Amino acid sequence: MNVLFLISDDLTSTALSCYGNEVCQTPNIDTLAAAGTRFTRAYCQATYCGPSRASFLSGYYPHATGVLGYTSPRPQIGDRQTWPQCFKDQGYYTARVSKIYHMGVPGGIETGGDGRDHDGGNGADDAISWTERFNSPGPEWKATGDGETLENNPDGARPVVGGNTFVVVEAEGDDNVHSDGKTAVKAADLIRKKREQPFWLGVGFVRPHVPFVAPAKYFEPFKPYRKIRLPERIEGDWDDIPKLGINYKTSQNMKMDLRHQRKAVGGYYASVAYMDAQVGKVLAALRESGQEENTIVVFTSDHGYHLGEHDFWAKVSLRDESSQVPLIIKVPGKAPGVCHSLVEMLDLYPTLAKLCEVEVPDHVQGKDLSKLLDDPTLAVRDAAFCVAPMRKGFLLRTDRWAFIQYKEDASGGIELFDMQSDPQQFTNLASSPEHAAVVAEMKQRLTQKLIDVRTNDLVNRKRQPAK
Numbered sequence: 001m002n003v004l005f006l007i008s009d010d011l012t013s014t015a016l017s018c019y020g021n022e023v024c025q026t027p028n029i030d031t032l033a034a035a036g037t038r039f040t041r042a043y044c045q046a047t048y049c050g051p052s053r054a055s056f057l058s059g060y061y062p063h064a065t066g067v068l069g070y071t072s073p074r075p076q077i078g079d080r081q082t083w084p085q086c087f088k089d090q091g092y093y094t095a096r097v098s099k100i101y102h103m104g105v106p107g108g109i110e111t112g113g114d115g116r117d118h119d120g121g122n123g124a125d126d127a128i129s130w131t132e133r134f135n136s137p138g139p140e141w142k143a144t145g146d147g148e149t150l151e152n153n154p155d156g157a158r159p160v161v162g163g164n165t166f167v168v169v170e171a172e173g174d175d176n177v178h179s180d181g182k183t184a185v186k187a188a189d190l191i192r193k194k195r196e197q198p199f200w201l202g203v204g205f206v207r208p209h210v211p212f213v214a215p216a217k218y219f220e221p222f223k224p225y226r227k228i229r230l231p232e233r234i235e236g237d238w239d240d241i242p243k244l245g246i247n248y249k250t251s252q253n254m255k256m257d258l259r260h261q262r263k264a265v266g267g268y269y270a271s272v273a274y275m276d277a278q279v280g281k282v283l284a285a286l287r288e289s290g291q292e293e294n295t296i297v298v299f300t301s302d303h304g305y306h307l308g309e310h311d312f313w314a315k316v317s318l319r320d321e322s323s324q325v326p327l328i329i330k331v332p333g334k335a336p337g338v339c340h341s342l343v344e345m346l347d348l349y350p351t352l353a354k355l356c357e358v359e360v361p362d363h364v365q366g367k368d369l370s371k372l373l374d375d376p377t378l379a380v381r382d383a384a385f386c387v388a389p390m391r392k393g394f395l396l397r398t399d400r401w402a403f404i405q406y407k408e409d410a411s412g413g414i415e416l417f418d419m420q421s422d423p424q425q426f427t428n429l430a431s432s433p434e435h436a437a438v439v440a441e442m443k444q445r446l447t448q449k450l451i452d453v454r455t456n457d458l459v460n461r462k463r464q465p466a467k
């Protein structure tokens, strides 16, 4: 079996039509979902690129390696095999196109590296994981077209800028002007190429990560932007949550009025629609190459995203919109299904290894999900674990509860949401006396989870400082 691993950047499942979005249409991802197993409760292990990617690629939780920022896990894991490396060592051709390990967006895409001095311009990449690797440079925010900076631009005086900033560009030209278009072309080439070995091909799309840049036609379904519906908001929503629970980007600190907010959602959706079209090209190439019946396809994102819920925007938050990820696994010959089990991105490494009969190293901290692909009513976990080191935050997500704690001793505050009666997470129950027992139990479970995470074969290893 080949593995085709498709990963979008900063994609919340709530923006996909196969996860219920009625405005943003993603027909290509939907087709894959209809033919595979769609997971409704998959969680990343960290809510921003660097630590999330280092985690599922290395097989360790962020607090096992200590990779909580934008570095490669390699100095921490020594000669232990990453997920693609494990396949490479057992006879696979492994390649990445564009962003698989962390890479700065838009900086790294503009330059074809990551805009930082890591690994010769390949970001937090890990050369030994790959037989070959390819970058997909693109103009990003400098693309020719109709551009506007939405963030911190109340009077409209700010020009279109780069960096991690909400910018929309309705671009001139076709799909292949941009990074993801080039990524699809390269991935299709690699799929068509006949080779002796099976492949593990990682295809990294950078949209819908900011800047929201796509060919103008992808914006049309979302115009006029004034018709975009923003999420429900309630009075006093922030009053019962700790300071660290207020996300790092909000409508207020980004100075985005309702017009800016609606355009941000429209720009995000256009970026998702553009990315979905590129996914379609890669899947068409797979079909045309005659390898659909011996290729496992995975589609996911490195973490989720807020589109105005609670007046929060972007990533980092540990609420479901940000910590939950889309996850579709299609295995040839297996019946399609929808699986509601809690699962983690860490589970991908052992699951794909099992499905491909590749030997999994002992260090891997995830669980094998392969039996869920035969029977989606099964469950493998009673909780998913996710962190936001930037906010010193920890999430333990069980069937019923979302328990979020800030700082290891909880001194930064606690949030407890009843996901059955309050799926939008409006009411923090952490200080309600009738939930004291639940809080105490979840606190204890979180403490134990961190102990388990830190009990691993790296513990006695002399750490090399991260690059």
Ligand SMILES: [Ca+2]
Residues within 6 Å of the ligand: 009, 010, 048, 049, 209, 302, 303
């Ligand atoms: Ca990301």
